[in-house]
Amino acid sequence: xxxxxxxHVPFRGRGxxxxxxxxxxxxxxxxxxxxxxxxxxxxxIGQLTLPRPSDVLAALGELWQSGLFVKxxxxxxxxxxxxxxxxxxxxxxxxxxxxLFTFVRAGLVPLxxxxxxxxxxxxxxxxxxxxxxxxxxxxxxxxxxxxxxxxVATYGAVDNVDRTLIRMGQSFGLSWxxxxxxxxxxxxxxxxxxxxxxxxxxxxxxxxxxxxxxAEYGIGAYILQAGSLYDLExxxxxxxxxxxxxxxxSAGIGAAERRLLRWRS
Amino acid sequence: MQIRLDGIRHVxxxxxxxxxxxxxxxxxxxxxxxxxxxxxxxxxxxLMGGLERPSGGRVLQEGxxxxxxxxxxxxxxxxxxxxPWRTARGNISLVLEDHGLGRAEAARIIDDVLARTRLxxxxxxxxxxxxxxxxxxxxxxxxxxxxxxxMLLDEPLSALDAQTRELxxxxxxxxxxxxxFTAVYVTHNLAEAVRLGxxxxxxxxRPGEIREIVEIDKPLSARGYADAELDAxxxxxxxxMREEAKAADEELVDV
Numbered sequence: 001x002x003x004x005x006x007x008h009v010p011f012r013g014r015g016x017x018x019x020x021x022x023x024x025x026x027x028x029x030x031x032x033x034x035x036x037x038x039x040x041x042x043x044x045i046g047q048l049t050l051p052r053p054s055d056v057l058a059a060l061g062e063l064w065q066s067g068l069f070v071k072x073x074x075x076x077x078x079x080x081x082x083x084x085x086x087x088x089x090x091x092x093x094x095x096x097x098x099x100l101f102t103f104v105r106a107g108l109v110p111l112x113x114x115x116x117x118x119x120x121x122x123x124x125x126x127x128x129x130x131x132x133x134x135x136x137x138x139x140x141x142x143x144x145x146x147x148x149x150x151x152v153a154t155y156g157a158v159d160n161v162d163r164t165l166i167r168m169g170q171s172f173g174l175s176w177x178x179x180x181x182x183x184x185x186x187x188x189x190x191x192x193x194x195x196x197x198x199x200x201x202x203x204x205x206x207x208x209x210x211x212x213x214x215a216e217y218g219i220g221a222y223i224l225q226a227g228s229l230y231d232l233e234x235x236x237x238x239x240x241x242x243x244x245x246x247x248x249x250s251a252g253i254g255a256a257e258r259r260l261l262r263w264r265s
Numbered sequence: 266m267q268i269r270l271d272g273i274r275h276v277x278x279x280x281x282x283x284x285x286x287x288x289x290x291x292x293x294x295x296x297x298x299x300x301x302x303x304x305x306x307x308x309x310x311x312l313m314g315g316l317e318r319p320s321g322g323r324v325l326q327e328g329x330x331x332x333x334x335x336x337x338x339x340x341x342x343x344x345x346x347x348x349p350w351r352t353a354r355g356n357i358s359l360v361l362e363d364h365g366l367g368r369a370e371a372a373r374i375i376d377d378v379l380a381r382t383r384l385x386x387x388x389x390x391x392x393x394x395x396x397x398x399x400x401x402x403x404x405x406x407x408x409x410x411x412x413x414x415x416m417l418l419d420e421p422l423s424a425l426d427a428q429t430r431e432l433x434x435x436x437x438x439x440x441x442x443x444x445x446f447t448a449v450y451v452t453h454n455l456a457e458a459v460r461l462g463x464x465x466x467x468x469x470x471r472p473g474e475i476r477e478i479v480e481i482d483k484p485l486s487a488r489g490y491a492d493a494e495l496d497a498x499x500x501x502x503x504x505x506m507r508e509e510a511k512a513a514d515e516e517l518v519d520v
Contacts, residue, residue, distance in 0.1 A: 168346035171316060172360040172411065173336050182359060186350045263350040265393040 051232040059237040076207060076218040079135065083142025083210075084203040091147045091199070092192060095154020099188070100180065105155070112151050120145040121209040133214035145206040146199040153195020154188065161187035190264065193257050200249045204242060266328040266337060266414035267292045267447065268313055274321035275308060281472040282308055283319075288466060288475065290415070292328065293445040295485075297458040300468030301506060301513035306451045307419055309473070313449060314338040314417045330414040335364050339413035343420040345400045347392045353403045354379070354388040357410050378406040381440065398429035402436065409440070416448040422457060431490065434460055442486050455502050459495040460488050467505050470513040477505055
C-alpha cells in the first residue's frame with residue numbers, strides 16, 4: 001500500500017472576529033417596525049398596547065409642519081449643550097487634577113463615589129430652589145449628571161497614561177505644564193472620549209427630567225405632556241426624536257475619535 | 266563631561282539592590298553595564314540620570330557640558346518612549362519646544378538629526394507606521410537633538426530582532442565614530458557589550474556589586490561581526506556571569 005489517504009485539514013478558525021455589517025442594524029429596525037405595523041393593522045396588537053408606526057410618523061409630520069418641532073428642539077438642544085458643556089469641562093478638569101495630585105485624589109475620590117449613585121432626578125426640586133425655576137436649574141441638573149461620569153472616566157484615563165512616556169518627558173527636562181499638555185492630556189484622550197459617550201447619553205436622559213418642571217417647550221416637555229394624556233403616538237414621536245439625538249451624538253463622538261485618535265493602531 | 270559614581274548603595278524597602286558601586290565613565294567613551302537579570306543595572310542607570318535618588322553614595326557630573334547642550338544627561342529607552350500621536354519630526358520637536366529656540370533653529374536641528382540617523386524620508390510618519398528599528402532610530406535622533414553630554418542607553422536594542430540589532434549597532438558605531446559621545450550602555454546581551462563598550466562593567470546578582478571591569482582597547486570602527494578577539498572577551502564575560510545568571514534565574518521574585 002503506497003497510496004496514503006489524504007484529507008483536507010479541517011478549518012477551525014471560524015468566528016470570534018468582530019467585523020462590520022452596516023445594513024444589519026438598519027434591517028433589524030425595519031423588521032421590528034414592519035412587524036408592529038402589521039400587528040396593529042391586523043389587530044393582534046391592541047390600539048393601547050402599541051401605537052401604529054404610520055400614525056407615529058404622521059404625528060412627527062404634524063409636529064414638523066406646525067413649526068412646533070423647531071420650537072421644542074431649540075430650547076432642548078441649548079439646555080443639553082450648555083449643561084453638558086459645563087458638566088464635561090468641570091468633570092475633565094477635576095478628573096485631571098485627581099489623576100495628577102494624590103492629595104486631590106484622596107480628598108475627592110470618595111466624594112465623587114458618594115455623588116455618582118445619587119439619582120440626579122431626585123435633586124431637581126433642590127436645584128429649582130437653588131437656581132430658580134428657569135433655565136439655570138435645568139443647566140445645573142444636566143451639568144451635575146454629566147459631571148460625575150466624566151470625572152471617573154477622566155481620572156481613570158489619566159491613570160492609564162503610559163508612565164514611561166512621562167518618565168521620558170522628565171528625563172528630557174520638560175516643564176510640568178508641558179508634560180501635562182503634551183503627554184498626559186493626549187494620552188488620556190481615548191479614555192476621556194469614551195467617557196463622553198456615557199456622559200452625553202446621561203445628559204439626554206436628564207434633559208427629559210429637567211423639563212418636568214417649569215418648561216413649556218422642549219422635547220422632554222412634549223413627551224411628558226403626551227404621556228400624561230396617554231397620547232401614545234406623540235409619546236413615541238418624542239421618544240424617536242430623543243433616540244435620533246442619541247445616535248447623532250454618538251456618531252459625533254465617533255467622528256471626533258477618528259479625527260483625534262488617528263494615531264492609534 | 267564625565268560621570269563618577271562614588272560608593273553608590275540603593276535599597277527598595279528591605280531589598281538591597283546595589284552595594285558599594287564606584288565607577289567613572291570617561292568623556293568620549295562608552296561604558297557597558299552587564300549583569301544577570303534583576304542585578305540593578307537599569308536602576309543604576311536611572312540613578313545616573315537623576316530619575317531616582319540613591320539611598321547612599323554620590324552621583325557626580327564632572328566638567329562642563331558641551332556648548333549648545335540642552336539636556337546633559339539624556340536617555341534612550343528600551344521601549345522607545347515615543348509619543349504615538351506625534352510624527353517622527355514631532356517627537357524630536359517635543360524635546361526642543363521648552364527651550365525657546367525659535368522655529369528656524371529648531372527646524373535646523375531636527376533636519377540635522379534626521380539626516381544623521383537616515384530618517385529624513387520618514388519625518389512625517391507616525392510611530393505606528395514605523396518598524397521597531399526605525400522607532401529606536403527616531404528615539405536616538407531625539408536624544409542627539411538635545412546635544413547631550415552623556416547618553417544613557419537602557420537596553421536600547423533588546424526589543425528588536427537580531428538582524429535589526431546588528432544594523433542599529435553599526436549605526437551607533439558610525440554615529441560615535443563621526444562625533445564621539447560619552448555613553449553608558451546597559452544591556453544583558455554580551456555581544457552588544459563587546460561591540461560597543463570601551464569598558465564593560467560586570468555586575469553580580471542582587472545586591473549588585475562590581476565583579477570586574479574589562480577594558481577593550483580595540484577601536485570601535487575596527488570591531489566587526491563574529492570577531493575572534495571579541496569572542497574571546499565575550500567568552501570571558503560569560504564565564505564571569507554564568508554562575509550568577511544561573512543563581513539569579515533560580516531566585517524567587519518577591520516584588
